[in-house]
Amino acid sequence: MQNFLYKIQEFMRGRYGFDELNKTLLVLSIVLNIITRFVYNFPAHIIIQVIALSLFVLCVFRTLSRNCYQREKENSVFKPFYEKVRDFFKITYKKFRDGRTHRYYKCPNCKAQLRVKNVKGAHTIRCPKCGYQFQKKIR
Ligand SMILES: [Zn+2]
Known part of the structure; x- marks a missing residue:
């Protein structure tokens, strides 16, 4: 061999x-x-x-x-x-x-995929790649 x-x-x-x-x-x-x-x-x-x-x-x-x-x-x-x-x-x-436990968003600034825990309410999401922050509501 x-x-x-x-x-x-x-x-x-x-x-x-x-x-x-x-x-x-x-x-x-x-x-x-x-x-x-x-x-x-x-x-x-x-x-x-x-x-x-x-x-x-x-x-x-x-x-x-x-x-x-x-x-x-x-x-x-x-x-x-x-x-x-x-x-x-x-x-x-x-x-x-992780469809049940998480949600995926695209960073509006750098288009990176961000994974957020699926918890109801308003969230401020900060992109770890570029530091950009944006608001999302999960119902
Ligand atoms: Zn980003």
Whole structure:
């Protein structure tokens, strides 16, 4: 086992590896592959399968690529979009998780998400990020 891991390490030396763009490509290809299980329409089925396979091949190509500079450039273009989507899902999950005990507000000044205990009455909320204060009423 140790020898096998060592060989993989040697193989990956100087290669780009895995990043946010590769993660997204892999997830998209898996999702499309699952979708093809439910699509029985002949040409659409083949098209979706080809797209899923090409995304997977692109993911493998990027992971094994030795042109790290170019791969990093691609990832830096993609990363802001990835982080926006990731943060949206994070906040949505948190809102769902503490929906009964807390409320979420956006800071009017810096747009940061603020979590406030769900207690009835008027509250002065202070943003810990920028220090801005604003009023909210919880009924
Ligand atoms: Zn703020």
